[in-house]
Amino acid sequence: MNARTQGPGASGSDDSTQYTLLFEKNVTIEVSDGTRLSANVFRPREPGRYPVIMAAGVYGKDVHFADGFKPQWEKLCRLYPGLCEDGSTGKYLRWETVDPERWVPHGYVVIHVDARGSGKSPGYLDPMSPREIQDYYEAIEWAGTQSWSNGKVGLIGISYYAATQWLVAALRPPHLAAIVPWEGRSDHYRDYGYHGGIMSNGFLFSWWPKQVLSNQHGNVNTPYRDRDDGLPTTGPALDEAMLLGNRNDYPAEMAKHPLCDAWHKQRSPDLARIEVPLLSAGNWGGPGNHLRGNIEGYLRAGSKQKWLSMHIGTHYESFYLPRYVAMQRRFFDHFLKGEDNGWQDTAPVQLSIRTVDGEIRRDENEFPLARTRWTRYYLHPSDASLTLREPAGTSEASFEAMETGLHFHTAPFEQETEITGFITLRLWIASTTRDADIFAVLRLFDPSGKEVIFDGAHEPTPVTRGWLRASHRKLDEAMTTPYRVYHAHDEIQKLAPGTYYPLDVEIWPTSIVIPKGYRLGLTLQGKDFEFENVKGRLTHTHPADRGGEDFRGRTTVCSGPERPSYLVLPVIPPS
Structure with missing residues (x-):
């Protein structure tokens, strides 16, 4: 484990205190079967107990956004020129997860976990599997009991990092306090694998080699290098036979299950079991992936306190825009810090009403709208x-x-x-x-x-x-x-x-x-x-x-x- 510090965060924040970022790299989280997951932990250097926000997934905790998704990075920088300014260097930005430099100064611990079999976490790579979600449950419980934790863990992230939130929240980890699934499917079959019973292979068959296998633990041929040490982001090298034996052939498995059988249901949450407060953020521009899942997740989750926010634009831009980061933080400030900041009075449904040249932001009381x-x-x-x-x-x-x-x-x-x-x-x-x-x-x-x-x-x-x-x-x-x-x-x-x-x-x-x-x-x-x-x-x-x-x-x-x-x-x- 390596630790390093960084100076004060963004000035001009509404927070009365600005905390100094302490970065602990490759922290070990041992789960129940003995597997040792690798995590990056970003927390305030100042002693205290802080709420945790976490993401766990297969895209590599040490792959910089710009290295893994260069075209998207360049577009995001054009859309949001202040991405690497105004208090953030952008050094720790990772695809579809939060920027620690925009959270730690406000009194949060940020944790990014390499899922089993990916990045620097050894084991059998099996996306969305019950074992992967059990690991997530145990990582949440680990985070909730550390000396620097206030015992409340929130989850946030886009796509894969959202889909796994629905799954683990349905298991009800005791220290899980709130979730923010941002553009993430909630039905493995209907939202993602098979649209209306027709296999959706175009994205799957490019996603698997480019975004998953490139990050498999032990993949010596990964194109990615850790910017901190110049080494592969996938840990010690394994030979091809071991790599093949250490993973499920996910696309082939998908093709074997043309009906919504037990394999899909294992990878789909029982939404009614979710009881923590949630903010589900969907994108009207996402027919074919995620859009349906955010709305279904909001409607069917058992949570008594839940909100739906619908936006427009690309898959990733809104997540990082200041107004949406402010919304995310306000939600977590209320449920993870206990702040009486008016969030409880926020409209349960917040919609970007799409126009031919933009949007009109509007609050509603329900979805679908009662006056439809x-x-x-x-x-x-x-x-x-x-x-x-x-x-x-x-x-x-x-x-x-x-x-x-x-x-x-x-x-x-x-x-x-x-x-x-x-x-x-x-x-x-x-x-x-x-x-x-x-x-x-x-x-x-x-x-x-x-x-x-x-x-x-x-x-x-x-x-x-x-x-x-x-x-x-x-x-x-x-x-x-x-x-x-x-x-x-x-x-x-x-x-x-x-x-x-x-x-x-x-x-x-x-x-x-x-x-x-x-x-x-x-x-x-x-x-x-x-x-x-x-x-x-x-x-x-x-x-x-x-x-x-x-x-x-x-x-x-x-x-x-x-x-x-x-x-x-x-x-x-x-x-």
């Missing part, structure tokens, strides 16, 4: 329109599954209109084969016909997206509500070719203010939707999942009085 007008827009295949008028006659239109699909448009909106909340699509389809995949994309077009494209969490994004494999159409009736569908994903129900079936497609929640004169569009196709000249990251192209003849047929969409196809939009009336 659930409004049906009917599909008319005969003229590709999307209207409030129910179809008088039956019409249909077809598309080849692996080619261009169907496009429906509303008339120009006669007045500015906000939609915020859950979206569902009732779609009557027939297929020439025994199955069909539906990729549903909600889009926005200006009066000239130019599409509005948003800067999303992971890639440029339309308003929102949804997916459903027809053979996964079975609903979980207990979880489904009039405004939100929830699929069981527990059995395969093949189609009879040429026979019409109703599908209830879950389109991920969104928020957008549609200006007067703009049109909404709905694109339906049997393959991933991608913008021209933009390669999508969250794609669904696994040959074992989509390579069969069942997904290469012709799909027909029908709408009429007896089989109405319609989109249900959450229209918010003007205040």
